[in-house]
Amino acid sequence: MEATIALRLPRDAASVPLIRQMLDAALRSLGVVPDIRDDIELMLTEACSNVIKHADPSDEYTVSATVHNALCVIRVIDTGDGFDPHRLREAAPGAEGGRGVQIMRALADDVRFDNRREHGAIVCLEKRLSFLPDAPLKAG
Amino acid sequence: MLRIEVGNPDTTTVRLALSGDLDFTSVSELSDLTLADGLHRLDVDLSGLDFIDSSGLAALIRLYHQAEEAHAVFQVTALTPYLRHLLHTTALDRLFRLPPA
Numbered sequence: 001m002e003a004t005i006a007l008r009l010p011r012d013a014a015s016v017p018l019i020r021q022m023l024d025a026a027l028r029s030l031g032v033v034p035d036i037r038d039d040i041e042l043m044l045t046e047a048c049s050n051v052i053k054h055a056d057p058s059d060e061y062t063v064s065a066t067v068h069n070a071l072c073v074i075r076v077i078d079t080g081d082g083f084d085p086h087r088l089r090e091a092a093p094g095a096e097g098g099r100g101v102q103i104m105r106a107l108a109d110d111v112r113f114d115n116r117r118e119h120g121a122i123v124c125l126e127k128r129l130s131f132l133p134d135a136p137l138k139a140g
Numbered sequence: 141m142l143r144i145e146v147g148n149p150d151t152t153t154v155r156l157a158l159s160g161d162l163d164f165t166s167v168s169e170l171s172d173l174t175l176a177d178g179l180h181r182l183d184v185d186l187s188g189l190d191f192i193d194s195s196g197l198a199a200l201i202r203l204y205h206q207a208e209e210a211h212a213v214f215q216v217t218a219l220t221p222y223l224r225h226l227l228h229t230t231a232l233d234r235l236f237r238l239p240p241a
Binding site: 035052106 | 230231235
């Protein structure tokens with residue numbers, strides 16, 4: 001079984017807790033274990049926060065999440081000016097900023113940043129899922 | 141939603157207890173706090189946090205630096221296992237004093 005949710009959201013800070021809670025509720029109803037859900041909430045928040053902060057001049061963005069074969073694939077797509085993935089740097093130990101990408105790389109099983117020329121950026125995050133024993137949707 | 145409880149057990153100690161969601165939609169409430177002069181100790185209880193993101197971590201780092209500038213000791217007094225895992229992931233367990241696991 002494959003399940004997808006996709007939402008077009010206003011590029012507004014209030015959209016981030018909204019999509020985070022919606023995806024968490026969806027994964028909970030599929031029986032995904034809490035630690036994995038926590039990781040996904042945080043990865044998703046970092047990707048969406050980047051869109052809110054940086055994806056000028058777009059006023060909307062899209063989040064899709066697909067669960068298939070115990071893998072969750074999240075795509076956060078904006079229509080801003082894009083960015084250069086090679087310029088993303090790791091945070092210095094005591095620095096305040098720059099931890100969002102570090103967190104995504106640490107928590108996701110795979111992270112890809114793509115730029116579509118003049119059509120904004122796509123962040124694709126993958127996370128392998130584990131399910132509770134009584135989950136309605138087991139692997140496969 | 142973020143809730144911040146501020147306690148002053150004595151004149152040189154501030155205790156912050158954070159609960160709810162500390163993310164970039166709520167972080168300004170924490171960033172707006174200013175530490176009084178003469179602070180010796182800043183205790184931060186994070187055990188009530190349901191969620192924190194990199195903006196929330198940045199605000200904690202800012203508090204840490206403010207305490208350091210005031211020559212005060214910044215200490216995390218309580219936290220959830222998930223938050224401990226996250227602070228380890230981001231190497232902030234080497235910057236902050238954490239309670240024993």
